[in-house]
Amino acid sequence: MSGAFETSTRVCEHPGCELAGQYRAPRSPDSLDDYLWFCKDHVREYNLKWNFFNGTTEAEMDAQIEQDRVWGRETKPFGRPSEEQRAWQRLGVDDPHQVLGENATQNPGKSITGTRRLPPTERRAIEILEAKDHWTKVEIRKQYKALIKILHPDMNGGDRSDEERLQEVVWAWEQIKESRSFKD
Template sequence: MEANGRRCAEPGCDEPGEFRAPPLEGARDGDGPGPFRWLCLEHVRAFNSRYNYFDGMTADEIHHAQRPLAGWERETRAFARAGSGDQGPRWADFSDPLDAIAARFRREVAPERSDGKPLSGQDRASLKVLGLAADADRMALRRRYSELVRRYHPDRNGGDRSQEAMLQKVIAAYQQLRQAPAFA
């Protein structure tokens, strides 16, 4: 840390106070600990060499603090279960002005097929490329594919090659959907 004009807190030292140290015993500001002291390198080294965490503890207290599982015997908050008294925080307790938390868990209601056959995410994306509804059948799939190939193929649209990328997407979508379980 740079001294920013601070001098070492040790009496008689004119070196810059670059290193933070705890306040002296008994120096407190109301409720919390007192302000930090700023020491030069020589005096912070001296402070650290004198520091003893176990100073003032009995042998039993030292043994208790050094045992391998110290601190692990406390009970932690249980995961919230239905009917348990220890519930986690509610979403309403959080302020989410940018919709960062809720957007992650929001799901659009996906249209389902009337025959109950499942659609994967890739199936849905392919249906979107072809412009078909989720409950389209195999015949509707073939008709739409033929229509789009005629529209985008350079041989059918006067040699316009600007639509080739879309043609490739249509072909890939059709190939994927014709092998999908929903269209089998």
């Protein structure tokens, strides 16, 4: 998972949470170099609050994202394979969906939720957004916003290491937004 500091041995600072604190967030607007460390869910939650208290509106954030794009960085899918894809590639399979996806024989005892037939672009976008393919656009947009808040440099103390992942996420939402495969 990009954005995680894999070598961190910290524990999430959310009270009562014992997951690894792999994600950092600035402690306060006045001390951006001083970090709190959280697990993925809690950094998301923290960033949402941070955003609220910091007074940044969604419109301002959208404008910032728009501006980033105007700086000449095209939004397109980047070919960084996931752990799972790498595992499949080692087995000589480039597209696991050929094996596991639409063309695969369904286990009749298993729910088929999450195996909707989707064009490859939309399927990829859903994976990037860590969304479910039966979600509505409103639900996916919510997920998109949450990811943006975690990944955007303005939201994580100027850390630009998530930039590539951010571009992917922005690209993915654009595909879903334009797609007719999802309900509004």
